[in-house]
Amino acid sequence: MSKVPTYIVFVAIALGGGLVIGMNNLPGEWYQSLAKPAFNPPNSVFGPVWSVLYVLIGIAGAKTWLRGHLSVGMLIWAGQMVLNFLWSPFFFGLRMPAVALAIIIALFALVIAFIRNRWNANRVSALLFVPYAGWVAFATALNASIVYLN
Secondary structure (H helix, E strand, O other): OOOHHHHHHHHHHHHHHHHHHHHHOOOHHHHHHOOOOOOOOOHHHHHHHHHHHHHHHHHHHHHHHHHOOOOHHHHHHHHHHHHHHHHHHHHHHOOOHHHHHHHHHHHHHHHHHHHHHHHHHOHHHHHHOHHHHHHHHHHHHHHHHHHHHO
């Protein structure tokens, strides 16, 4: 049986969910008014970066699902998706950067846990999460800086 539908579903969940949440939690004037660190990238960077990352996240999720629906790896993948999708509503929607910081720290921990869990079981899935880990580490530093500066 073809595995392609599984990949399509997982990429659609990650990318589609990310796009919907992003479109419903735009930065807006409040975000523009915040003090930000010098390393804050232009807003135009976030959409393309997250789009690529969501595709990688979806592929890693599909590969993990195909190896075991109720595996620890799948539970970690699902948990990181929940935290990923919670961050924007808390940061932009509810304007609670400190709570968003707690969420992104937990997200980073789950991203690292996923990489560690998949490293021997499915190296490709683990490697697909490496750019994600780097971006979430950067986003965590950015979030922490915004909390500190404001």
